[in-house]
Amino acid sequence: MSEPSPSEFRELVRGFFEQIPFNRQIGLEMHELDLEQLTISACFELRPELIGNIWKNILHGGVIATALDTVGGLTALVAAYRHLGDIDWQEKIQRLSKIGTVDMRVDYLKPGRGESFTCHGSILRTGNKLVVSRMELHNDGGELIATGTATYLY
Numbered sequence: 001m002s003e004p005s006p007s008e009f010r011e012l013v014r015g016f017f018e019q020i021p022f023n024r025q026i027g028l029e030m031h032e033l034d035l036e037q038l039t040i041s042a043c044f045e046l047r048p049e050l051i052g053n054i055w056k057n058i059l060h061g062g063v064i065a066t067a068l069d070t071v072g073g074l075t076a077l078v079a080a081y082r083h084l085g086d087i088d089w090q091e092k093i094q095r096l097s098k099i100g101t102v103d104m105r106v107d108y109l110k111p112g113r114g115e116s117f118t119c120h121g122s123i124l125r126t127g128n129k130l131v132v133s134r135m136e137l138h139n140d141g142g143e144l145i146a147t148g149t150a151t152y153l154y
Helices: 006-019 021-026 061-084 089-096
Strands: 029-034 039-045 051-053 100-108 116-126 130-139 144-153
Touching (some): 006 021, 006 029, 006 061, 039 061, 051 061, 061 089, 061 100, 061 116, 061 130
Antiparallel strands (some): 039 116, 100 144, 130 144
16 A cells, blocks of 8 residues: 555544544544644534533543543644654554553643533644644633643554
8 A cells, every 4th residue: 555645644534533433432523634733623512421510511521531632642643644754654554553642631621511522632742752742622612621731652
């Protein structure tokens, strides 16, 4: 298999994202992927099974962390892909298939109130084996609910 074009790579990333069972479980859908700016956005709707505080109808903190980690990891995957440059496509695939979270910090800034949520990820640093991503989760009113910073090994 030869190296994909940018549009083919965008579709590969989208397909990979959509195949992750947990993303489907929480309803996380990729909204935007910018290969030039290395940013990704994903959205999901509040559903009863995602609520952590049933008296106040507030999103569970684990769902917040999951959304942040998922978007941060996918952003890191794209950054690692670009960082690997012109190496053999099969070697790239092998390196990228090993990507995993090695450290993550989440700051919960406000209760997870809202009907829908958008998570945005960007890159802080890309190295030869590690990528550091910065993530934010906003509700449908534009309020910043949580932020995260994570390191991914590839």
